[in-house]
Amino acid sequence: MNRIALALLAAAALNAADGVLDHVDAHAGRFGEISRQIWETPELGFHENKSSALLQQELKANGFEVQAGVAGMPTAFTASFGSGKPVIVIMGEFDALPGMSQKVEPAVDPVTNGAPGHACGHNLLGSASALAAVGIKEEIEARGLKGTIRYYGTPAEEGGGGKIYMIYAGLFKDVDAVLAWHPGDSNSVSLSSSLANNGGKFKFYGVASHAAAAPDKGRSALDGAMIMLNAVEFLREHVPQETRIHYIISNGGQAANIVPAYAEVTLIARNPDAQVLAGIWDRIMNCARAGALASGTRMEFEQGTNYANVLVNDTLSEVLGRAMQKAGGYQYTPEEQKFASELQKTLGGPVKRPGPDTVNVSKRESSGMASTDAGDVSWVVPTAQFTTATFVPGVGAHTWQAAACAGSTIGRKGMVVAARTLAVGAIELFENPAELAAARDSFETRLAGRKWSTRIAPGSKPPLDYATK
Numbered sequence: 001m002n003r004i005a006l007a008l009l010a011a012a013a014l015n016a017a018d019g020v021l022d023h024v025d026a027h028a029g030r031f032g033e034i035s036r037q038i039w040e041t042p043e044l045g046f047h048e049n050k051s052s053a054l055l056q057q058e059l060k061a062n063g064f065e066v067q068a069g070v071a072g073m074p075t076a077f078t079a080s081f082g083s084g085k086p087v088i089v090i091m092g093e094f095d096a097l098p099g100m101s102q103k104v105e106p107a108v109d110p111v112t113n114g115a116p117g118h119a120c121g122h123n124l125l126g127s128a129s130a131l132a133a134v135g136i137k138e139e140i141e142a143r144g145l146k147g148t149i150r151y152y153g154t155p156a157e158e159g160g161g162g163k164i165y166m167i168y169a170g171l172f173k174d175v176d177a178v179l180a181w182h183p184g185d186s187n188s189v190s191l192s193s194s195l196a197n198n199g200g201k202f203k204f205y206g207v208a209s210h211a212a213a214a215p216d217k218g219r220s221a222l223d224g225a226m227i228m229l230n231a232v233e234f235l236r237e238h239v240p241q242e243t244r245i246h247y248i249i250s251n252g253g254q255a256a257n258i259v260p261a262y263a264e265v266t267l268i269a270r271n272p273d274a275q276v277l278a279g280i281w282d283r284i285m286n287c288a289r290a291g292a293l294a295s296g297t298r299m300e301f302e303q304g305t306n307y308a309n310v311l312v313n314d315t316l317s318e319v320l321g322r323a324m325q326k327a328g329g330y331q332y333t334p335e336e337q338k339f340a341s342e343l344q345k346t347l348g349g350p351v352k353r354p355g356p357d358t359v360n361v362s363k364r365e366s367s368g369m370a371s372t373d374a375g376d377v378s379w380v381v382p383t384a385q386f387t388t389a390t391f392v393p394g395v396g397a398h399t400w401q402a403a404a405c406a407g408s409t410i411g412r413k414g415m416v417v418a419a420r421t422l423a424v425g426a427i428e429l430f431e432n433p434a435e436l437a438a439a440r441d442s443f444e445t446r447l448a449g450r451k452w453s454t455r456i457a458p459g460s461k462p463p464l465d466y467a468t469k
């Protein structure tokens with residue numbers, strides 16, 4: 001099919017979009033409440049028991065067939081409606097972040113000190129995707145469209161990499177397209193990628209002794225860790241500038257008067273290109289070996305997160321761009337405007353970002369500086385994602401300001417924009433299989449003969465305790 005015919009079909013599909021938008025809007029209040037319930041019960045990766053159950057229950061009540069505990073993860077699930085091809089998947093996350101508890105207030109004020117909080121807005125992410133799936137299902141029924149709509153509940157995005165185990169379990173094998181979104185501070189569709197990342201724990205084993213009476217008998221595991229990290233700091237100058245390397249000393253010993261027998265560094269490195277990152281990673285491993293050698297300790301590495309960069313999809317991004325233009329932005333009420341202005345005052349500088357009433361669609365290629373396991377999915381199925389203005393303009397993810405927005409009516413309005421966009425986009429794909437063929441072509445072009453690869457070995461068990469150990 002030529003481009004003009006595709007464009008005509010797309011225009012016809014957009015005119016038909018009002019039906020699915022009505023379905024989404026009819027359920028928006030209910031799913032807004034669900035997002036708030038998940039926000040009030042923030043659960044860490046692989047422990048999202050209540051959040052996952054709530055979404056499953058709601059999808060079941062709306063006629064989806066639910067399979068819980070897929071791919072060896074108790075909180076992962078699939079919810080399916082319809083049959084046959086095409087198969088379109090909408091992904092939903094629902095994990096929270098440690099220590100990010102925050103009230104819906106424009107000043108630092110945790111609900112519970114030190115408790116988890118939804119500072120990445122995944123309470124909205126999972127709920128908006130489920131809202132979209134329900135709207136799409138009702139439109140499929142109303143119009144007798146062919147195919148299958150699935151919701152994939154993907155746990156532990158903040159480090160556990162739930163999607164990687166779902167790929168290994170074959171859950172994406174028959175899927176034609178994946179649509180996803182992420183909370184953000186603007187309504188934007190673009191060819192935005194992400195950073196590939198790799199991380200894990202460097203464990204140093206030394207010999208304990210009295211730090212004053214017999215230091216010569218000890219071998220400090222902490223020395224090993226610190227020599228490694230000094231070497232990493234020198235390395236930082238000699239890597240491509242878009243590289244990110246960040247770490248904590250997750251164990252530095254027990255008492256200052258004991259030479260530490262054990263120390264542990266948790267480190268993550270990132271780069272837009274997984275292959276470049278692999279080379280940098282080899283050098284980080286050498287820094288760790290140097291630390292062990294110099295301190296007379298032993299080092300073991302435990303693999304942690306490894307996410308691929310997002311492979312953008314030109315066709316699906318165009319579909320979502322048209323869909324968002326149809327779905328539209330939203331306006332603040334006077335109270336929301338007041339909250340937004342007060343929150344912006346805490347950001348430490350003037351904010352020059354588009355407002356929630358605007359929709360920004362571009363073909364600009366860029367890389368966001370975060371990482372996601374949606375990147376891995378994008379290497380095995382044509383995948384596209386976008387952001388909506390769930391956070392006040394200028395607010396970044398993983399901040400107390402984001403956690404405040406995620407529980408607010410601003411967050412809920414942004415999630416409805418996301419659900420409307422996903423729904424219009426998915427219906428266009430159901431109506432027009434030629435778009436799916438074009439999305440497949442774009443996928444193959446971007447892959448350029450490469451294959452998905454990960455350091456998470458096939459057959460390995462999901463790290464179900466990664467967030468709590």
Ligand SMILES: [Zn+2]
Pocket residue numbers: 120121122157182397
């Ligand atoms: Zn996130």
